Amino acid sequence: MDTHEIFNDSYARCQRNKSFFLIFYRHFWQKDQRFEDLFKNVDMEQQIRMLKLSISMIMLASSSDQAREGIRRFGKIHGREGIGVQPNDFEAWLDSLIEAVSICDPKYNDEIALAWRQCFKQGIAIMKEECQ
């Protein structure tokens, strides 16, 4: 199985747990008070829809120009003149996502964690670059 297949199967198992995205946000907010504060007035149902879309976009980053363009736009929105996210925050974001995977994917192991990291690598790099 290649990296994308490992990721796809794992993501499908995660989504069988209705709390997957909430578990992610709970872990993320625990990493920094700033993160929790940023989401205080955000409609979480809408945010979770956005997160699902973002995950698909980030995944396509390595193969699609259009996805890369979209991610550049996301990056700019998060930057200094927008939400004010710092490049390192994306590491906390990805760590939290993988923590949620470790809880929700019953088949979770090191190979699966690596596949998630691999699949998000390019998209996260673009977000970091554009948010500065």
Ligand code: HEM
């Ligand atoms: C790869 C990682 C990430 C992706 C793909 C992503 C994607 C998005 C997208 C697409 C939106 C909606 C933008 C809009 O149209 O208004 C959004 C909003 C937001 N993001 Fe992110 N994000 C990521 C990481 C982060 C991180 C690390 C933080 C905080 C440290 C963050 C905080 C927020 C906040 C506070 C909003 C605004 C919600 C609102 O006011 O409605 N995001 N994100």
